[in-house]
Amino acid sequence: MKQSIEQLCRIAGKENRRILGLMSGTSLDGLDLALCRFTGSGTGMHLQLEAFSTIPYGDAFRAEIREVFAKKQVDLEKLCLLNAWVARQHAVMINTCLAEWNRKASDIDLLASHGQTIYHAPLHQHGLQQFGNATLQIGDGDHLAVAAGIITVSDFRQKHIAAGGEGAPLAVYGDWLAFSKQNENRILLNMGGIANFTWLPGDLDAGKVFSTDTGPGNTLLDAYTRKYYQLPYDADAAMASRGKVNTDLLAALCEHAFFRQPFPKTTGPELFNLDYLEKALQQTGTGNAVADDVMATLTAFTANTIIAAVQQTIPQGMSCVLYASGGGIHNPLLMQYLRSGLSPHRIDTTAGLSVPPDAKEAVLFAILANETVAGSGFPATGNRSIPAVSMGKISFPV
Structure with a gap:
């Protein structure tokens, strides 16, 4: 020794x-x-x-x-x-x-x-x-x-x-040391199974920095794809893009108390799983919904909860650059939702920081x-x- x-x-x-x-x-x-x-x-x-x-x-x-x-x-x-x-x-x-x-x-x-x-x-x-x-x-x-x-x-x-x-998210430590930049407000957004981000203010005030989960990233999408399509994931959002968002189901999915809890907070597939989806389907009477429509709604669910958390974080009138990473960047429909919902803030990937997003x-x-x-x-x-x-x-x- x-x-x-x-x-x-x-x-x-x-x-x-x-x-x-x-x-x-x-x-x-x-x-x-x-x-x-x-x-x-x-x-x-x-x-x-x-x-x-x-x-x-x-x-x-x-x-x-x-x-x-x-x-x-x-x-x-x-x-x-x-x-x-x-x-x-x-x-x-x-x-x-x-x-x-x-x-x-x-x-x-x-x-x-x-x-x-x-x-x-x-x-x-x-x-x-x-x-x-x-x-x-x-x-x-x-x-x-x-x-x-x-x-x-x-x-x-x-x-x-x-x-x-x-115990999570731990990204805040590395994000703070490696990616903070004077005079540029940044959000480092990771979309794995669970989505999380780190807020890095451009004034470099470490007391303002925090990291939080926002809710599901790909976990519900992947679980549903495995069960109903026998595929590991929705490649290029092919199934979700064919479907239509069910607004009643989307509202039910967004009702959980987790989304009203203050930052920082963490979660996981222990909460956001197919049982969670099934309860929302039963609550809204949409249990017979077309699978493509459910996929479209789950994609919107991930996007909406990320957008709401980011908007809650960025002070009114402040500009910010989001650097995204994780498997979610390969979902074109999800990225489209984020760019639309978070405009005029710029969304890039961490490739712009010389780190491949994967x-x-x-x-x-x-x-x-x-x-x-x-x-x-x-x-x-x-x-x-x-x-x-x-x-x-x-x-x-x-």
């Missing part, structure tokens, strides 16, 4: 560090791998994205995760087994990627692993005061470090909760790992959504 700690100290003291960020989201598309080179830390950090790849998950992998994903009752033995199994599967994907990039494990200083979220349980959602906020990600860091042969920083969300946060979340966890080993800690801002802590548990390969 002494030698491993000494190695970690050498990494912390290096002028440059190469960190491989890993992200596996609730959409279960695949593992995003972002190879980042860092100079410095904190607000003086310089980041260079050297390589990026997504290794898609196979149907068998997705099926294993869905046995325990976002369910109150699961097979505990299966959950226990998956914790190590996911890490080993990710290690295989890492080795495949490194070979494609002509890199060796010894070229990588650190792995930054988000893990696979299985259940997210903020207090406002479960209501059990004695337990507070909780979240669970699997893909154990020790197993990953041993299988990949690289020091691993993982399980970032637990420290955030321990310090008073909800890579952004993996890059953000690489930033968190860099801060864990080389940063001086995030400064206190007085903002409860940004606890002044470093995050991540460190696992050694030997």
Whole structure:
């Protein structure tokens, strides 16, 4: 252990560090791998994205995760087994990627692993005061470090909760350090399974910065597509574009108390799932609605809840640039809704910030790992959504 700690100290003291960020989201598309080179830390950090790849998950992998994903009752033995199994599967994907990039494990200083979220349980959602906020990600860091042969920083969300946060969204830390800009108000919008954004005011006042979930991103769209079309997602919004928005159903979907709660807030597929949709269908008597119309309505639901949250955030008369990332940017109907509903604010993707939009979340966890080993800690801002802590548990390969 002494030698491993000494190695970690050498990494912390290096002028440059190469960190491989890993992200596996609730959409279960695949593992995003972002190879980042860092100079410095904190607000003086310089980041260079050297390589990026997504290794898609196979149907068998997705099926294993869905046995325990976002369910109150699961097979505990299966959950226990998956914790190590996911890490080993990710290690295989890492080795495949490194070979494609002509890199060796010894070229990588650190792995930054988000893990696979299985259940997210903020207090406002479960209501059990004695337990507070909780979240669970699997893909154990020790197993990953041993299988990949690289020091691993993982399980970032637990420290955030321990310090008073909800464990999400964590994007605020990386967004603040990497993408704040003097005199340009920015919103960094991520549309994965759940949609969230970070508000970065152009006056660089850290006390105003916050990050929040807005509601569903792709999770309801993907779940409905799998069930009714036997497809993984609505490619190019083909089904939604054929349908018509049912205004009664849309209104019912938007009625949940979550949308009236103050920022910051978090949620997940534990709430926004097909049961949620079914209740709205029954409430509005639209249970026999054409599938394409339901898809059109779900797309509008995602767009409307994002638009409402953004409009609530940007002060009246202030201009803002939105930089979007995540799978939602590939949905042309969703992007059309956003551009129309948020005009005259400009909507770009994070490609405009030199980060491919599909890579952004993996890059953000690489930033968190860099801060864990080389940063001086995030400064206190007085903002409860940004606890002044470093995050991540460190696992050694030997």
